[in-house]
Each structure stands twice: as structure tokens, then as C-alpha cells.
Amino acid sequence: MTNKIKLKIVIKIILYLMILGGCCWFIYILQSSTQEDALNVKKWREKTIELIKSDTVLAAESDSLKLYFKEDTAEIWIEDKKTDEIWRSNPENAKSDKAAFGLNKTNILSQLIVGYIDDQSSSFIVNSFVGSVKKKTFDYRLADNGVYVTYYFNETGFEIPVYYGLKEDYFTADILCNKIVQHDSFKISNITFLPYMGCGSTKDTGYLVIPDGSGSIMNFNNQKQTYLSYSQPVYGRDNALSTLNITEKKENVTMPVFGIKRNDDAMLGIIAQGEYQAEIGAEVSGKTSSNNIVYSKIDFMQLDTNKLFANSNNEETSFMWTEQFNKFPKYEVRYYFLNQNATYTDMALRYQKYLVDEKGMTKLSQETEDKAKINVNLIGAVDKVATFLGVPYKTVEVLTSYSDVLRIANDLNSNSFIDLNLWYTGFLKDGIKSKLPAKIKLDNRLGGKSEFYKSIKELKSMGIGFYPSFNIVNMYQTGNGYYKTDSTRSVYRSAANQYEYLLSTGDKNSAISPTYLLSPSKVTGLSKKLLISIKKNNLTNLGLEGIANTMYSNYKKNGISRNETGSIFKDILAELDANTDSLLLDRAFGYSMPYADIITDTPVYSSEYDMEDASIPFYQIVMSGYATLYSEPVNMQGNIQDYLLKLAETGVNPNYKLIERDPSVLMNTQYSYLYSVGFNDWKDDIVTTAKRFSKLSVTYGQTITGHKEIVNGVFKTSYSNGAAVYTNYNNTEVSVDGVTIRAKDFIVRGDR
The missing domain is CATH 2.60.40 (Immunoglobulin-like)
Structure with missing residues (x-):
């Protein structure tokens, strides 16, 4: 072996030793670093109950909250620094849930459950775990004090971006709707968003809060898993869609909120954007999993059901999907984590604060009089069919004239216990079903213009609140510049007919002609015309029917979504509120609450579905101190004694629907249900109730x-x-x- 060869061998050995030493040194440094990190993690775990794993990142932090993101499952969870409570997007032991089977087994591992249809209008469901996370087809980036996650559903061609972040004192979860991509022929119909957020297990105690009517609770683990799950649209059904049958009276979801009371802690969800197309869902453990859940869902499309050739031998049921309404910036749900031992009262007060801070809701002035607040809804006139020589014709039946209003007011106001408020409906020409009020047209049959304004002047001098009522949504007749072509369209592009339904069967009442809904795009112009007429006639108080509790789309070509309708209605209410002294709204939903000085027909019960356990005054707590609340008509209740107790319990004042004439004039008309509205029949009861309720004056204007x-x-x-x-x-x-x-x-x- 030559010296040259020996030298090469020595050099190679030295190089190998150097490489080996470097590797050892790198491993040593790595191990030292890992040990140091492990010590830090151990210290952190002691503080947060050992929740962070190596695949979890701290995505955001605020003064009160920490947000963590799990890189391999896309799960998130929030730590409340004040209470050390952890709120997870998915149950901690989801994979071992013995009550979940089939699709539900992977639903509990998902943040999104996506409903979609194919080009044959068949509907399907895919969740984010099966469609994206399990296949590792999602990505994320940390930004804006949160994390952006995009779920890629390769088999269906969907790309759904979401954002989870911390903003001040709440956690926000957003679906970035206008950035959703749909590559193939499939269309997304709805997305259930964070269905298991903050859920309670079978080992937890607590309840779910649902804004059903006045509000309701479903107790954890209430053994009602055999009943249907709760699922209802926020602000009620889309009135532009068909309703074949109404078999039960049910309340609507009155506010875009939901809540969970879990052991000593509580969470409130508020749908801050996209609420008009949302649904609230809830179910208890044992139904589809071992969890008690309440959540929201955003609807981009609706399935309409209609009957073709009804009541004939060729009758058939048709199904049609609406167009897709998803071109709005985002669907935002805010989650507020409340102090320990918080209850549904605290949830309602947090929503109240949201309406004050975000929507400009203002307090009532403090009350001092030791009187009972009583509202009387007086009906001016109604339409009816009469006959002359056997020939039927349409006419108007006067029930309470303009001078009658003043007489009734004087009669009740003479009682020292009554603080009277009057709401006057059906006072325009043709009564309750008048033409759209582009301008104020009074009816000479009720007393004419001079009598009307004389009554207003005297009522004002007596200090009585007087609210003439207008409906700018329901089109009962054409005219005043508005025609059937101005009505909102159904899925079939025909007018979206509004029917009355028979109490006996729930079917459409074919004896009464259907009415229409004014297209949302036309309501703005009508409201401006009405405002001009109100100012011209020196009306300072305004009552509004319909617009505060009716939500619908327009399914014409290039239609108008419920989100767009909601925005239009909200702007109208804001303008009318700013240009009147006081605004009375009937049965106001969440979007109209900030503008109401008075709310009538306030719900005091929930729908009382089988899966619900109790009604609660969530609605009343939210509005207490911010609007004067009046009930549904006391004189039309089945159990008046218990109903009055419910009003006292929930801070709602009595309301009566009355007429001056004897109710017998309404027999054999579509208004025959108003059989118990005669003023003379109820005057003494009103006085008795007022005396009893006057002791509640200490609560007026209070929260x-x-x-x-x-x-x-x-x-x-x-x-x-x-x-x-x-x-x-x-x-x-x-x-x-x-x-x-x-x-x-x-x-x-x-x-x-």
C-alpha cells in the first residue's frame, strides 16, 4: 500500500469521525432543547391541567382568553384565564363515544357538517373530518390573533375557509362565505358550524338555552332522546316559501342566540352576522351521541314543498330547491364565556349588553307613577261580505270609530290605577286589510279626518300614549301605486301567496283570498313615503305591524336573500325610529329590538315542545329596562288567571284587544274568532287587573x-x-x- 493510499484512508476516517461527532452533537443539542421545552411544557401543563400536546399550537391570546389549535385534527379549544375552564370545539373523548354510530361517529370529530345537493337535486351530507381532516386535505395559518383554516373537500370540490380568533372578551368563529369555492356540479345547501362547541357530557350537569319564544331550557341528560331534536330557523320560516299545513301553534326563534350552562360555567353564542339565514339546533345526550349540544347552522338554500293541482285527481307534491344565497362576507358566531355560577339570566344580560354596545339600544326613562301600565289594542274596522237582494258584495264593518277611541280612553283614564296606552289598528280606509300606506288615507265611515285629529289632540292633552298602526310589509290590496308585480316571488317565480289556515284541520282556508308580501326592495320606498305623510300630519308616535317579525326572501331572478331583507328592514326601522318620538312594534324579533320603545304581543312562553323542559323569560330579561313590554291579548287567553301570573313573573304588562261594537257583528265572517273583544264586557276586568298590577310599578324601567x-x-x-x-x-x-x-x-x- 502506497503512502498516497494510506493518506486517503486516514482522511476518510477523519471525515467520518467528524460527521459522526457532528451528528452526536446535534442529537445532544436537540435532546437538550427538547428536555428544556418539556420542562416548560410541564410547568404550563400544571397551570392548564395538562391539555397541550406536541401537535397543538397557541393560536391567539387576549387579556381573558387563550385559543389553541390542534394541527392534526383542526380542533380548537379556548381557555378562560379567569376560571381555568376549557371550552372545546369537539368532545375530548369523541372517538370512544359509545352512543354514536355511523355518520354520527365522525360528526362528533368535525367542526363542519356540510349539506349539499347534486345536479339532480338529491341531497347529501359530508362532515369536515371524513371529507377533509382525515385525508389531510386542510391547511392553516396563524394571523390576526387567530387561525385561518381552509377545509378542502376533494371528492365534492368544496373549499371552505373559516377563521377562529379572539376579539376583546369573546371568541369568534367565522365562515368566510364569499370565499367558499365550489368546483364541481355540487352546491352547498347549508353548513352546521361547531355543533359540539362547549357541549356537556353525561357526567356533566346543566342545561341548553334556546331562544324559542320567550326562551326555553333543555336539561342535560333529560332522557328525552326519543323525541325529535330541536331545529328551527332564526326569526321564523321564510314566508316566501310554501306552507301546506299548519297543525300546531308554535313560537319562533326570536333572537340569534343560544347558550350552555355546564356545571359551574356558562357560554353564550351570538350570531353576529348572517343571522337571518341561520337556524338553531339542540339535542340531549343519547340522541346521536353522549353529548348535550346546542349550535347554529347557516342556510344557503331551502327546499320548497308545494302541491300541484291541489284538491283534484291529479294532485301531486313537488319539491324544488331555492337558488343559492351565499354571497355575503361571513357567517360570524361569537362565543362569550361568563363568570362562574352564571345562569340564563346572565346570558340574557350579556346579550342585552351586546345590543347596547353593538346595536345602540338605549335605556328607558325611570318610572315614578304608582299605576299599572295597560295597553289597549283598538280595532277600527274590518272587511266583510254582505248581501243586497241576495247579491254578495264587499263592505267595511266599523268596530271602533275615531270618536269611540276618545270615549274609551276617557272611560279608562278616569281610573286612578291605569297608565293607559292605545294602539289603534285598522283605522285607515278599508280597515285592517287596507291598501299599503303610501300616504295616510282616513275612512269617513270611522269619522273622517277632523274627528281623527281631534281625538289625537285630546289624547295628547290627557297624557295618553296613542299609536296609530301601519303595515308596510303585507299587501292586502293593490293600489296606492303598488301592484301584484311588486310582491315578493316564490321559488316558482309566481307571487308568494300568504294564506289563512283553518283551526280545525290546519289546511289552507280556500274561502279567504290569499294576500301578498311586498318585495323587500319596495319596502324602503314605501317607508319613506309613509314618513313624509306622518310628518305632514304631525304624528309623533308610530305603530308598525309585520316588519318587526316577518322575514322572507324574494326568489325572482337575481333575487333578494333573507340576509339582504334583514339589512333592509333594519335600516328602515332605524330611520323611522330616528324620525319619531316613540316606536311601537308588535312581537319584535332581535333585529328590531334596539328600535322599539314599546313591544306588544310579547311571548311569555316557549313552544313547549316535548324535548324542552321549561319556559324561561330570556326575552323579557334582555329587554327589561329598555322597552315597555305588553302581552298578547289577555282577553283571548284560555287560562287568564295563570296568564296574569306569568305576566307578573316575567315583567310584562297586560294588553287587551277590544272593539266598541258588540262582537256579534263579526259572526259568520273571517273575524269570528274575535268573539271576546267587546269593550263593555271587559272594562271592569281591566280596572280590577290594573289595581292588582299597580303594585308592580316599582319595577318599571328596571332591569x-x-x-x-x-x-x-x-x-x-x-x-x-x-x-x-x-x-x-x-x-x-x-x-x-x-x-x-x-x-x-x-x-x-x-x-x-
Whole structure:
């Protein structure tokens, strides 16, 4: 072996040794670093109950919250720094859930459940775990104090981007709707968003909060898994879609919120954008998994069902999907994590704060009079069919003339217990079903212009609130510049007929002609014309029907979505509120609440579905101190005694629907259901109720700060000034908290 060869061998050995040493040194450094990181993680885990794994990143942090993102499953969870509570997007032990089978097994691992249709209008479902996460076809980036995640569903051609982030005191979850991509022929119909966020297990105690009517709760693990899950659209059904049959009276989702009370902690969800096309869903453990869940869903398309050739031998049912409405910036759900021991009262107060901070809702002035607030809804006139020599013709039946209004007001106002408010409907020409109010046209049959304004002047001098009511949404007749072509369109591009339904069968009442809904794009112009007429006639108070509680699309070509309708209606309400002294709205939904000084027909019960456990006054708590609430007509209730107790319990004032004429004039008309509305029949009852309710004046203008059932059948409602109302539904006297409440009665404690 030559020296040259020996030298090469030595050099190679040295190089190998150097490489080996470098590797050892690198491994040593890596291990040291890992050990150091492990020590840091260990310290952090001691603080956060050992929740972070090596594939989890801290995506965002605020003064009160931390947001974590799990890189391999796209799960997120939030740590509440104040309580150390953890709120997860998916159950911690989802894979071992023994109650979940089939698709539900992977739904609980998903952040999105996507409904879609093919080009044959067949519907399907795919979730984010099966369609994207399991196949590793998603990506993320940390930015804007949060994390952007894009789910790629390769088999269906969907790209759905979402954003999870922290903003001040809440966690926000957004679907970036206008950035959704649909490559193939499939179309997304809806997306259920974070269905398991904050859910409670079978080991937890608590309840789900649903804004069903006044509000309702579903207790965790209530053994009602055999009943249908709760699922209802926010603000009720789309009135432009067909309704074949109405077999039950149910409440609507009145607010875009939902909540979870889990052990000692609570979470409130608020749909901040896209609410008009949203749904609220809820179910208890044992239904599809071992979890108690409440969540929201965004609808881009709706399935319409209609009957063709109805009531004939060729009758058939048709199904048609609406066009896709998804071109809006984002669907945003905010999650607020409340203090320990928070209840549904605290959830309602947080939503109240949201309406104040974000929507400009303002407080009522403080009340001082020891009187009962009583609202009377007077009906001016209705349409009816009469006959002359056997020939039918349409006419108007006067029920309460302009001078009658003044007489009734004087009669009731003479009672020292009554703080009277009047809401006058059906006072325009042709009564309740008048033409759209492009301008104020009074009816000479009711007394004419001079009599109307004389009554207004005298009512004002007596200090009585008077609200003439206008409907700028429902088109009962054509005219005043508006025609059937101005109505909103159905899926079939024909006018979206609005029907009356028979109480006996729930079917459409073919004896009554259908009415229409004015296209949302036309409502703005009508409202401006009405405002001009109101100012011209010096009307300072305004009552509005329909616009505060009716939500619909227009399915004409290049139609108008519910989100667009909601935005239009909200702007109209804001303008009318700014240009009047006081605004009365009937049965106001969440989007109209900030503009209401008075709300009538306030719901005091939920739908009381089988899966629900109790009605709660969520609606009333939200609006307490910010609007005067009046009930549905007391004189049209089945159990008036318990209904009045419910009003006292929930801070709602009595409302009566009345006419001056004897109700017998309405027999054999479409208004025959108004058989108990005669003023003379109810005057004494109103006075008696007012005397009883006058002791509640201590609560007027105050915020409800607490509500609970303290013993069976006895509720305590607490107010911001220290007053408390105890309501006893029992048939026997009850003593509690040092007070005695008589059977079927209420008592007030506390001062201003």
C-alpha cells in the first residue's frame, strides 16, 4: 500500500469521525432543547391541567382568553384565564363515544357538517373530518390573533375557509362565505358550524338555552332522546316559501342566540352576522351521541314543498330547491364565556349588553307613577261580505270609530290605577286589510279626518300614549301605486301567496283570498313615503305591524336573500325610529329590538315542545329596562288567571284587544274568532287587573337581574333597584324567603 493510499484512508476516517461527532452533537443539542421545552411544557401543563400536546399550537391570546389549535385534527379549544375552564370545539373523548354510530361517529370529530345537493337535486351530507381532516386535505395559518383554516373537500370540490380568533372578551368563529369555492356540479345547501362547541357530557350537569319564544331550557341528560331534536330557523320560516299545513301553534326563534350552562360555567353564542339565514339546533345526550349540544347552522338554500293541482285527481307534491344565497362576507358566531355560577339570566344580560354596545339600544326613562301600565289594542274596522237582494258584495264593518277611541280612553283614564296606552289598528280606509300606506288615507265611515285629529289632540292633552298602526310589509290590496308585480316571488317565480289556515284541520282556508308580501326592495320606498305623510300630519308616535317579525326572501331572478331583507328592514326601522318620538312594534324579533320603545304581543312562553323542559323569560330579561313590554291579548287567553301570573313573573304588562261594537257583528265572517273583544264586557276586568298590577310599578324601567324557581311553583324575579316579585302558581299559600304568597297570586318586595 502506497503512502498516497494510506493518506486517503486516514482522511476518510477523519471525515467520518467528524460527521459522526457532528451528528452526536446535534442529537445532544436537540435532546437538550427538547428536555428544556418539556420542562416548560410541564410547568404550563400544571397551570392548564395538562391539555397541550406536541401537535397543538397557541393560536391567539387576549387579556381573558387563550385559543389553541390542534394541527392534526383542526380542533380548537379556548381557555378562560379567569376560571381555568376549557371550552372545546369537539368532545375530548369523541372517538370512544359509545352512543354514536355511523355518520354520527365522525360528526362528533368535525367542526363542519356540510349539506349539499347534486345536479339532480338529491341531497347529501359530508362532515369536515371524513371529507377533509382525515385525508389531510386542510391547511392553516396563524394571523390576526387567530387561525385561518381552509377545509378542502376533494371528492365534492368544496373549499371552505373559516377563521377562529379572539376579539376583546369573546371568541369568534367565522365562515368566510364569499370565499367558499365550489368546483364541481355540487352546491352547498347549508353548513352546521361547531355543533359540539362547549357541549356537556353525561357526567356533566346543566342545561341548553334556546331562544324559542320567550326562551326555553333543555336539561342535560333529560332522557328525552326519543323525541325529535330541536331545529328551527332564526326569526321564523321564510314566508316566501310554501306552507301546506299548519297543525300546531308554535313560537319562533326570536333572537340569534343560544347558550350552555355546564356545571359551574356558562357560554353564550351570538350570531353576529348572517343571522337571518341561520337556524338553531339542540339535542340531549343519547340522541346521536353522549353529548348535550346546542349550535347554529347557516342556510344557503331551502327546499320548497308545494302541491300541484291541489284538491283534484291529479294532485301531486313537488319539491324544488331555492337558488343559492351565499354571497355575503361571513357567517360570524361569537362565543362569550361568563363568570362562574352564571345562569340564563346572565346570558340574557350579556346579550342585552351586546345590543347596547353593538346595536345602540338605549335605556328607558325611570318610572315614578304608582299605576299599572295597560295597553289597549283598538280595532277600527274590518272587511266583510254582505248581501243586497241576495247579491254578495264587499263592505267595511266599523268596530271602533275615531270618536269611540276618545270615549274609551276617557272611560279608562278616569281610573286612578291605569297608565293607559292605545294602539289603534285598522283605522285607515278599508280597515285592517287596507291598501299599503303610501300616504295616510282616513275612512269617513270611522269619522273622517277632523274627528281623527281631534281625538289625537285630546289624547295628547290627557297624557295618553296613542299609536296609530301601519303595515308596510303585507299587501292586502293593490293600489296606492303598488301592484301584484311588486310582491315578493316564490321559488316558482309566481307571487308568494300568504294564506289563512283553518283551526280545525290546519289546511289552507280556500274561502279567504290569499294576500301578498311586498318585495323587500319596495319596502324602503314605501317607508319613506309613509314618513313624509306622518310628518305632514304631525304624528309623533308610530305603530308598525309585520316588519318587526316577518322575514322572507324574494326568489325572482337575481333575487333578494333573507340576509339582504334583514339589512333592509333594519335600516328602515332605524330611520323611522330616528324620525319619531316613540316606536311601537308588535312581537319584535332581535333585529328590531334596539328600535322599539314599546313591544306588544310579547311571548311569555316557549313552544313547549316535548324535548324542552321549561319556559324561561330570556326575552323579557334582555329587554327589561329598555322597552315597555305588553302581552298578547289577555282577553283571548284560555287560562287568564295563570296568564296574569306569568305576566307578573316575567315583567310584562297586560294588553287587551277590544272593539266598541258588540262582537256579534263579526259572526259568520273571517273575524269570528274575535268573539271576546267587546269593550263593555271587559272594562271592569281591566280596572280590577290594573289595581292588582299597580303594585308592580316599582319595577318599571328596571332591569331584571335574577330569575329562578325557589320552591316548586314559586318564582322569584329580582330587579336592579332591589325590588323582587314572588309569584305563586300553587293552589295553596306558600311561605318562603320570609314572605308569604297567597295561592295563585304574587307579591312585591323592595323599594325604589
